[in-house]
Amino acid sequence: MNLLTRTALLASSLLAPIALASNAALEDTFRAFSHCDDQFFASLHTHSAAWERHVPLESAKNVSWIPVGSRAYVEADSVPLRHAPQVAGVKLLSYFDKSVDLDLLGNYLFWGFVVEGSPEKVAQQLRPLIDRGEQLVPAQGLLARAEVRKDGHWERVASPPGDAPGKSRLERVLILEPDEGSHGTRTRVTCTLQGAVDGAVMAEFRPDIPAEDYPGQPIPAP
Template structure:
């Protein structure tokens, strides 16, 4: 598994549940963060009905879902959205959103997306852990806390395993994909330096059908 970025969660201030179009209800900040921690399409679907305070997440429509607007996940400098106002969840100030996609010969396809928060990783975890899905599986991974799943190409598209993981610092084996929720310290460059990242990632042999299901905000053939 490759843990590449660290730092993310300052300002998730969403309004409470309220009735909206077609009888649906708006998603609260806490529910939105919980949906995000699944590291699947639910986060982007929930943003369709999320009500955000002015100046927090700037959303754009991508097909049938919404996502925080960024310029280009493939280009340095185009991967980060800084919030004008922090979005606060359980006392944690989420200050931005990061979205990166890349392909490396040694590691396969890598996709990272999530929030940048103020505070140290342990402080952020302490405040947000009750909201994180399957939080009992969070494990120490060097400087990070991570929850890791793995699947083999050919497995049912919704099936993930918790055994046979590559481990920290080791590239995901060819023919496998790891899905990681990671809370870590931001790398010492760019907008996430010195902050805490709360990221999801897909790493390894990430195929177009998998992207279509788990990242509906992206072109499924982005990394072909």
């Protein structure tokens, strides 16, 4: 064995534990993400060193988040992830974060990852990491875990309600669906808060969003 080979093997042996630790951190954060609440942003903060290898982060107090250009504009609501990080063998390609105010139909927040693979394959690989993964069921051409907020608690519903929640109902849904234009080769893994999303809801579940971006505030240009 020549010197170059020995050096390469030594470097590999030293880097392996670092890579394993990084993968464990990413998977821990994905578990937190699958709750579709503030746990994701706390985990990004805890594991910021692992995530900053792949995407820029911003932080405040005890939370971190992945900034996008603008939640209100499609052209600026996503960022690519460097070095193709993987969780449970699934490649994460980009992160998106968007908001839509549909007036009487309610406010909508969408955040999550575009990943490599079909929804069915991705669900099979990620299900062990997904909170209440057994509740992820086929619905209207996608896979979803749907909940409605009642009396301060989340209650599971069999599938996402077919009507718009409006201003009186708060829904939370984890969705796996084909990424537009990917012909089944990419999947969007999305958390949504929709309907009666007001400042109190955003402060509890989306601590990364500043008060000036709460519903009813003017939308800044990208």
